[in-house]
Amino acid sequence: MEKNHTQNVKIVNADPSAIGLFGLAMVTLVASSQKLGITQGLSFVIPWAIFLGAFAQLFASINDSKRNNTFGTTAFGAYGFFWMGVATSWMINMGVFGQALASNVDTKQLGFAFLGYLIFTIFMTIGAMETHKVLFLIFFFIDLLFLGLTLDSFGIMGEFPHKLAAYSELIISLLSFYGSGASVLNEHFGKTFLPVGKPFGIFK
Numbered sequence: 001m002e003k004n005h006t007q008n009v010k011i012v013n014a015d016p017s018a019i020g021l022f023g024l025a026m027v028t029l030v031a032s033s034q035k036l037g038i039t040q041g042l043s044f045v046i047p048w049a050i051f052l053g054a055f056a057q058l059f060a061s062i063n064d065s066k067r068n069n070t071f072g073t074t075a076f077g078a079y080g081f082f083w084m085g086v087a088t089s090w091m092i093n094m095g096v097f098g099q100a101l102a103s104n105v106d107t108k109q110l111g112f113a114f115l116g117y118l119i120f121t122i123f124m125t126i127g128a129m130e131t132h133k134v135l136f137l138i139f140f141f142i143d144l145l146f147l148g149l150t151l152d153s154f155g156i157m158g159e160f161p162h163k164l165a166a167y168s169e170l171i172i173s174l175l176s177f178y179g180s181g182a183s184v185l186n187e188h189f190g191k192t193f194l195p196v197g198k199p200f201g202i203f204k
Helices: 017-035 046-066 070-093 107-128 133-153 160-189
Strands: none
Touching (some): 017 046, 017 160, 070 107, 107 133
16 A cells, blocks of 8 residues: 655755845946946946846845845845836936926936935845845945935935945945855855955844
8 A cells, every 4th residue: 555755845046145246236337337427328227227236136036035035035126126116217217208207207206216215225234234244335335325316316415415326336336246256156165265254243
């Protein structure tokens, strides 16, 4: 007489942090070049915002959820949707969806969106303190980026907010490249190849 046996199969997913951070690094590198005046226009920023800023981070978010990583799922998901929203806002402003929408643009509405993301990033920065120092620095400069974008959208403090956002975005890109490299190489070699710094150890 045959007996039925139940077998539990554990599926192990790779850490998606590297691809998520790479997506962030790429989009902020391209976008900061425009803010810094090195390049002009947004036409060639939009594809990188959609495919690297949005899709790469959403891919990381979905896979982090499979690993039961609430922090990674929330962070990559929120910023992935941010870049999708920003790219769409740019296209509206450029008249891609018609002049009726373009003529109704109010940049202060975008300023409120940036303010919302600043609030979100502040409490995510607190969480990043107990992950590692490179991630904390990335979030710290994202705070400065959203502060600059918010003030600039509301026309507060002249040119300073724009410059704050531009240089913060470039620093985010460089730190994210490092973080992505560390995620890949540390896992690949099974040792600390690129140090990321220990958690602060304040909250846990």
